[in-house]
Amino acid sequence: MDIDAFVTVNQPTWDRLEQLVRRRRSLDGAEVDELVELYQRVATHLSIVRSSSHDPLLVGRLSSLVARARSAVTGAHAPAWREFVRFWTVSFPVAAYRSWRWWLGATLASAAVAVAAGAWVAGSPEVQAVLGTPEEIRQLVEHDFADYYSENPAGSFAAHVWTNNAWVAAQCIAFSVLLGVPILYVLLMNALNVGVTGGLMAAAGKSDIFFGLIIPHGLLELTAVFLAAGAGLKLGWTAVDPGPRPRGQALAEQGRVIVSVAIGLVVVLLVSGLIEALVTPSPLPTWARIGIGVAAEAAFLGYVAYFGRRAVREGESGDVERAPDVVPAG
Incomplete structure (x- = not known):
């Protein structure tokens, strides 16, 4: 896989997910649906990159983005006692x-x-x-x-x-x-x-x-x-x-x-x-x-x-x- 081409093609998707994560407290219904869709898509991108690339910076960046998106999608963590x-x-x-x-x-x-x-x-x-x-x-x-x-x-x-x-x-x-x-x-x-x-x-x-x-x-x-x-x-x-x-x-x-x-x-x-x-x-x-x-x-x-x-x-x-x-x- 050409990792440079992969990044070029998917960079807009990652940037859009980043924007939605930052604005997660003020999203409307359509934007929430978009957040969930992009989260799933970028999670797949992360899986592809981890199996095809040895670029730790890219893996780390996508890992952080997916983790923050997941937090936005799933909401607060379970109580400490759980x-x-x-x-x-x-x-x-x-x-x-x-x-x-x-x-x-x-x-x-x-x-x-x-x-x-x-x-x-x-x-x-x-x-x-x-x-x-x-x-x-x-x-x-x-x-x-x-x-x-x-x-x-x-x-x-x-x-x-x-x-x-x-x-x-x-x-x-x-x-x-x-x-x-x-x-x-x-x-x-x-x-x-x-x-x-x-x-x-x-x-x-x-x-x-x-x-x-x-x-x-x-x-x-x-x-x-x-x-x-x-x-x-x-x-x-x-x-x-x-x-x-x-x-x-x-x-x-x-x-x-x-x-x-x-x-x-x-x-x-x-x-x-x-x-x-x-x-x-x-x-x-x-x-x-x-x-x-x-x-x-x-x-x-x-x-x-x-x-x-x-x-x-x-x-x-x-x-x-x-x-x-x-x-x-x-």
């Missing part, structure tokens, strides 16, 4: 649901590494000797591991845990811009840390304490980290294989989807942090603490499965609603 409800019933769960294969893969791979590392450490006194002196290991398994959950006030501890876990999740999301490769390192270090600690506790005959303190908050916490990693890996893979869409468009859409994941995980990690601060070190029986953790995990997975599957059936993708550069053509 946007809030939509995020938690559509945007976040469908983004998580659509990437379930990626975070399931991250979960299984991390679990395999953690179990292998734990078994190796637990069964090898030589490895244990490399990890620390007998006094250091004894301090860890008899005091430090359990004391970690109760040595600080619950409020400040919850804030610390939330910040730390949010940072790990943020790393997984941020590293997606590097094709997701560093995410594998983050997952590896996290799995080795859990596995080594578990192995040392098992070698000392304290597996019950380890799992009794890890499971209540760890199920939801690690699920959040794996979801962040899965979404980041999916975005990284999109750069390699964008599918039938242009690579720039695919990356933009998946990038906006990952924003939904990042925002949603802030709350998920807050919940896991509260469990870690209030439930894990509590005097409740071990079965009760584990039960709370399992219930929280089941609730989250059920939430993602129910709302995510429903949103997929409705054709939702998790893309940020009303994104200015993705406007449907009429």
